[in-house]
Amino acid sequence: MEKKHVGQHISHKFNEEIEDIRNKVLIMGGLVEQQTIDAVEAVVTGNIELAENVVQSDKTVNALEQEIDEDCMLIIAKRQPAAFDLRLLIGISKTITELERTGDQATRIAEMAFKLEDNNRDLSDYRELKHLSELVRHILHDALDAFARLDVENSVEILTRDKEIDQEYVSVFRQLTLSMMEDSRNIKRALNIMSVIRSLERIGDHACNVCDYVIYAVKGADVRHMPEDEIKKTVLGT
Template sequence: MDNSKIKQHISQQFNQEMEELRNKVMMMGGLVEEQVDLATKAFMSYDMESADQVVLQDHQVDTLEKEIDHECTDIMARRQPAAYDLRMLIATIKIITDLERIGDEATRIARMVMRLEGTDYYQDKYYEIEHLLNLVKGMLNGALDAYARNDVEEVIAITAQDAKVDREYNSITRQLITQMMEDPRNITRALDMLWTARALERIGDHSCNVCEHVIYMVKGKDVRHLSREEMERTINSVR
């Protein structure tokens, strides 16, 4: 982690508290990334062990969210931070909410795999979803990296991937509708695929939200609901 941009305080204890907080967020982010990997592995390969692991880790993610939320509130009450420190705490609370929701989407995929246990039609490799999965994983990894490095330089490139995710999701949806119309026997598989694709699309959205919170933390600008061009101008206008 690049700590050069993190404000140092007279109180060494305050420095330590803020650093520990960042480390916990990164730990939570790592768990969520692993959940996404395991959930999609479970779905595409019918790996029940991976599905079970996703559900188990969801409890860890939920616990971390509550711990981090409590620590942010406690620091704000005791330290009465201002400027960057206050923005970091506010952004952190929002970031962990999005990370927890990403974990929920991964858990939703895993629980669907569990529901399908014992069915005899579950034979296909869900190849259509692989490109969407890689796009979303890249966005999540990039968003967490931006937070860890306190850097917004790559945020525009990360959020630009959201348009590709949306196009891929729409393409998958059209393909699945066609398959269902051509042969009713495809309906069950297509619906499972559709719900999984939707969960991945939502993970991409939450990754974009994390990027927006990082911009607020570093630059002090709220870029929610702005177009990518407006966001880029806002970032470049603040030094």
């Protein structure tokens, strides 16, 4: 899809500039994906070094956000793009805000690893995180993939998966609330894990927002506040 659109430009240089920006977004996306995986791993295994890496990476993520935003501005000012190219550049500028905030949430999770290390580690391996973190890891990976391929169909499919994440979040939250009520010694642990699952749920939201921007760039349709069936009808005509 992308090749066709981008290939329509007369200016070869312009194509290269847009490709450069897209590659930087993919590098940034790869970084926040790794941050997310490592942050959960750090919490589950108590690997403090890994948690420190996540916190350190955030500086690179922030710097990339600023660099890509500047690139987008320069190219808009210089090339005066319209239609698909302009939507893509604006979509990229909004996408990187989502990625930067994904990095922030991963950093919060990593910081929780330090906190859990201070308390006595329990032997549960934080099993409550297992399913939710898998769901979130996949949605983030697939959203970045949809961005890389400008894949509208997959973007629409990904949007439908947010419900599952929300349901799992509510289920784990309830479980943790019960454990608090059963024994007040569980309260601190449960509050810490609640903070982690909230960050995971937010990362799922950011991934969905990226898909919104892919659909917007390719189709010109703003589906941000549309119900699922309306999105399918508008975007896929089904």
